[in-house]
Amino acid sequence: xxxxxxxxxxxxxxxxxxxxxxRLETQVSRSRKKMEEPQSAQAEESALGTRIxxxxxxxxxxxxEVKQHQASVKASTTNVESDQTSEITEQExxxxxxxxxxxxxxxxxxxxxxxxxxxxxxxxxxxxxxxGNLLGSYFVDLVMRxxxxxxxxxxxxxxxxxxxxxxxxxxxVQHFLFTLCEYLNAYxxxxxxxxxxxxxxxxxxxxxxxxxxxCNLLSFTYKAEPEGQSFPFCARLLxxxxxxxxxTDVTVxxxxxxxxxxxxxxxxxxHENLFFTKPLxxxxxxxxxxxxxxxxSLVS
Amino acid sequence: xxxxxxxxxxxxxxxxxxxxACVEPPAPGEDTSRVRKSFREIYQADSEGWELSKDLRSHxxxxxxxxxxxxxxxxxxxxxxxxxxxxxxxTEMTEKSIKKVLQRHRLSGNCxxxxxxxxxxxxxxQNEESLSSVITDLSIIMExxxxxxxxxxxxxxxERRDLFMFFRSLHFFVEWCEYRKRTFKRFKGLSLTxxxxxxxxxxxxxxxxxxxxxxxxxxxxxNPHYEKYPEAVHLSEGASSSCMGIRNPSRPGFELVIVWRxxxxxxxxxxxxxxLLTKVPLQALELDKNGVIETAPLSFRxxxxxxxxEATLESLIKSLHTEASN
Numbered sequence: 001x002x003x004x005x006x007x008x009x010x011x012x013x014x015x016x017x018x019x020x021x022x023r024l025e026t027q028v029s030r031s032r033k034k035m036e037e038p039q040s041a042q043a044e045e046s047a048l049g050t051r052i053x054x055x056x057x058x059x060x061x062x063x064x065e066v067k068q069h070q071a072s073v074k075a076s077t078t079n080v081e082s083d084q085t086s087e088i089t090e091q092e093x094x095x096x097x098x099x100x101x102x103x104x105x106x107x108x109x110x111x112x113x114x115x116x117x118x119x120x121x122x123x124x125x126x127x128x129x130x131x132g133n134l135l136g137s138y139f140v141d142l143v144m145r146x147x148x149x150x151x152x153x154x155x156x157x158x159x160x161x162x163x164x165x166x167x168x169x170x171x172x173v174q175h176f177l178f179t180l181c182e183y184l185n186a187y188x189x190x191x192x193x194x195x196x197x198x199x200x201x202x203x204x205x206x207x208x209x210x211x212x213x214x215c216n217l218l219s220f221t222y223k224a225e226p227e228g229q230s231f232p233f234c235a236r237l238l239x240x241x242x243x244x245x246x247x248t249d250v251t252v253x254x255x256x257x258x259x260x261x262x263x264x265x266x267x268x269x270x271h272e273n274l275f276f277t278k279p280l281x282x283x284x285x286x287x288x289x290x291x292x293x294x295x296x297s298l299v300s
Numbered sequence: 301x302x303x304x305x306x307x308x309x310x311x312x313x314x315x316x317x318x319x320x321a322c323v324e325p326p327a328p329g330e331d332t333s334r335v336r337k338s339f340r341e342i343y344q345a346d347s348e349g350w351e352l353s354k355d356l357r358s359h360x361x362x363x364x365x366x367x368x369x370x371x372x373x374x375x376x377x378x379x380x381x382x383x384x385x386x387x388x389x390x391t392e393m394t395e396k397s398i399k400k401v402l403q404r405h406r407l408s409g410n411c412x413x414x415x416x417x418x419x420x421x422x423x424x425x426q427n428e429e430s431l432s433s434v435i436t437d438l439s440i441i442m443e444x445x446x447x448x449x450x451x452x453x454x455x456x457x458x459e460r461r462d463l464f465m466f467f468r469s470l471h472f473f474v475e476w477c478e479y480r481k482r483t484f485k486r487f488k489g490l491s492l493t494x495x496x497x498x499x500x501x502x503x504x505x506x507x508x509x510x511x512x513x514x515x516x517x518x519x520x521x522x523n524p525h526y527e528k529y530p531e532a533v534h535l536s537e538g539a540s541s542s543c544m545g546i547r548n549p550s551r552p553g554f555e556l557v558i559v560w561r562x563x564x565x566x567x568x569x570x571x572x573x574x575x576l577l578t579k580v581p582l583q584a585l586e587l588d589k590n591g592v593i594e595t596a597p598l599s600f601r602x603x604x605x606x607x608x609x610e611a612t613l614e615s616l617i618k619s620l621h622t623e624a625s626n
Contacts (some may be wrong), residue, residue, distance in 0.1 A: 042540065062315055065318075091356060091546050101367055101383075105366060108374070108378060110420075111464075113373070117366055131461065133432070133433070
């Protein structure tokens with residue numbers, strides 16, 4: 001290092017021979033050194049080389065360590081994440097299951113009988129429908145005890161609930177519920193037919209529709225053609241079987257004083273048959289259609 | 301040498317940096333604990349409140365018990381249900397405040413040995429005064445298909461879009477089938493194994509189901525006082541079939557066959573229909589001056605009206621049995 005310092009100071013020139021001699025001396029020593037330099041340089045170079053070699057080794061080692069360190073950090077992060085994701089997936093799947101069960105509980109109303117648990121038993125809901133039209137529902141609140149009891153209910157008073165429960169409630173609750181279902185659905189269906197007749201076919205009725213609350217006894221006077229010349233008929237429909245929506249007894253009579261002609265008699269009999277086999281409002285729909293047909297024939 | 305020095309310097313710098321990287325605490329680690337907290341926060345912010353897996357599980361358990369209860373109550377087990385909703389409200393309708401929605405429902409499950417798969421469409425029209433819901437399409441697939449009485453019934457239900465009648469009649473049909481099987485088995489002397497319902501967790505719903513089970517049809521054939529006739533009774537097609545044969549092993553050639561069909565009428569009413577068929581050797585027929593064999597089916601019907609099904613069948617079995625001992 002001293003050498004370097006001395007050499008750097010070389011730039012300054014001193015005056016005279018002494019100076020010249022010194023310069024020459026220095027030059028000689030420099031050239032000598034230069035000759036020596038490769039050796040020491042070599043030695044130095046080799047020293048540096050070794051040092052670089054070692055530095056390189058250390059650097060590679062550290063690089064590897066850092067990589068490993070980073071990898072382990074990453075791994076632990078992923079583990080924490082996957083724990084969380086598995087925790088989340090478990091919760092997700094439980095939630096999904098719960099939504100599924102809830103949906104199925106809701107879907108029971110489509111069987112006609114559904115229910116909810118209560119503190120003392122169950123509240124059973126019976127749904128009714130006719131020809132695909134969903135109609136009213138009724139409930140029966142059961143107390144789960146021996147003997148099974150009905151706490152309260154919304155069954156109309158004219159449905160023979162006491163009779164049905166006396167027969168089946170204690171021995172076969174399923175039979176009890178489905179029988180009740182039968183009665184309620186039949187009642188809803190009859191009511192629907194009567195309502196439709198009153199609302200949609202008013203034009204065909206010559207007087208008010210007489211009906212009872214159970215809708216199993218209907219009496220009305222009608223004309224098959226509202227505008228036309230047809231005679232008014234009197235119809236009396238009795239539904240003895242409370243579990244059906246079609247009448248068990250039908251009487252169609254003519255109110256006039258004259259005797260009926262053959263065609264009229266045929267018509268009367270045909271109407272009677274129609275009332276036996278088709279729902280009430282559908283019978284009148286067919287009357288309306290026939291009327292349309294006749295109009296068409298008049299036009300053509 | 302300069303280049304080497306440069307390299308050396310560069311290596312030293314790198315090594316220092318690497319050393320620092322090794323020593324540093326894992327920065328991401330801090331982030332994970334932070335992240336963990338925010339997930340918790342998300343769940344806490346959930347509108348349904350604090351939901352741990354444990355709470356979810358117990359709620360799910362209660363719901364499943366309620367499902368088990370409903371299934372026991374109705375005798376119908378729904379296993380799958382899905383629903384799609386389509387809004388059909390046009391702009392005109394919205395102006396008049398009318399809403400029209402079409403729902404597509406898919407439902408499958410079983411009622412005892414019969415499995416069903418239903419698809420139906422429900423059209424809901426809501427106006428200011430009322431809501432009308434109409435089933436506009438119904439398609440039913442049932443298995444097993446060997447109950448031929450059912451296929452006609454199914455098409456009728458589909459035609460009428462009468463979903464409730466389907467389930468009602470299905471219930472009664474199955475009830476009759478089970479009763480028929482029990483009766484046949486009882487006479488044959490076969491044991492009846494009633495499948496026990498799975499034991500759910502002890503909770504209110506479970507308790508209700510247990511009490512409910514007391515009110516389900518008591519099995520008459522469990523009565524030990526009933527007599528069995530294993531040799532006389534012959535179930536060629538098994539106890540689930542509609543036929544029961546009565547034979548006398550000491551009098552081969554004679555056989556009474558009781559055909560017990562379960563029919564569903566137009567209105568969805570389920571009724572049993574029993575007939576008696578006689579199999580008699582020609583000689584016996586010739587000897588039968590009073591035409592007892594000929595009138596047997598009719599007498600059978602009369603007997604049914606008087607004694608009921610089980611008593612009639614028992615009397616028939618006994619009559620053939622005692623004849624042997626004469």
